[in-house]
Amino acid sequence: PFIEHISYSDLERLALQRLVPALLSHGFCYVDGLLGELAGSAVLDQVVEMHNSGQLQDGRLAGSIPGVSRRSIRGDKIAWVSGSERGCEAISFLLNLIDRLISVCASRLGDKAIQERSKAMVACYPGNGAGYVKHVDNPNHDGRHLTCIYYLNKNWNPKEHGGVLRIFPESKPYVVDIKPLFDRLLVFWSDRRNPHEVQPSYATRYAITVWYFD
Numbered sequence: 001p002f003i004e005h006i007s008y009s010d011l012e013r014l015a016l017q018r019l020v021p022a023l024l025s026h027g028f029c030y031v032d033g034l035l036g037e038l039a040g041s042a043v044l045d046q047v048v049e050m051h052n053s054g055q056l057q058d059g060r061l062a063g064s065i066p067g068v069s070r071r072s073i074r075g076d077k078i079a080w081v082s083g084s085e086r087g088c089e090a091i092s093f094l095l096n097l098i099d100r101l102i103s104v105c106a107s108r109l110g111d112k113a114i115q116e117r118s119k120a121m122v123a124c125y126p127g128n129g130a131g132y133v134k135h136v137d138n139p140n141h142d143g144r145h146l147t148c149i150y151y152l153n154k155n156w157n158p159k160e161h162g163g164v165l166r167i168f169p170e171s172k173p174y175v176v177d178i179k180p181l182f183d184r185l186l187v188f189w190s191d192r193r194n195p196h197e198v199q200p201s202y203a204t205r206y207a208i209t210v211w212y213f214d
């Protein structure tokens with residue numbers, strides 16, 4: 001039901017001229033305007049509806065602080081979706097597009113062909129200062145090869161809202177700050193090449209992540 005915002009040749013060009021070179025040289029790449037306003041907003045609406053209907057559960061509770069009751073400081077809230085659930089049609093459209101994009105890249109990323117992907121993790125940082133400490137998604141070869149994060153946050157201003165994703169590319173003298181902007185797709189190697197953190201967020205921050213396995 002959505003306008004085919006991006007043609008296959010656009011997708012192929014995006015993959016070959018943007019994603020593959022960036023992944024091979026820097027290890028990450030982000031693309032803005034992936035779905036366009038209409039389809040992007042449809043995805044956002046479905047994620048907001050999941051949040052409002054209590055489908056997002058506590059991903060991790062910042063309960064590690066001694067003496068502070070586990071349930072006081074909330075971390076991210078997540079839900080795993082395949083895309084076939086009712087009310088996830090726009091999310092399914094997004095996942096299909098990312099699948100097509102990555103499949104064009106896969107054969108040119110030199111590594112073993114990318115076979116499959118995880119379900120989609122819909123994540124919400126509730127805006128109470130919670131973030132995600134510096135980590136590597138796949139430090140010990142659990143099969144995850146590429147991390148793809150689609151951001152859904154309109155009018156996001158890091159000065160006020162924080163929530164920047166900071167990547168610390170291994171063996172590089174710089175860090176990379178990425179704003180979690182609406183209709184932005186970020187792709188990066190899931191392994192030790194890309195330690196990263198979500199800085200404390202002071203507004204509700206939505207993202208959808210899929211991991212591709214090799």
Ligand SMILES: O=C(O)CNC(=O)c1n[nH]c2ccccc2c1=O
Nearest residue numbers: 059076078123132149165196198207
């Ligand atoms: O949202 C972002 O910009 C980056 N986000 C992450 O790196 C990230 N990485 N691993 C997770 C595992 C479980 C629950 C949430 C997460 C998570 O947000």
Ligand SMILES: [Fe+2]
Nearest residue numbers: 135136137196
């Ligand atoms: Fe991560």
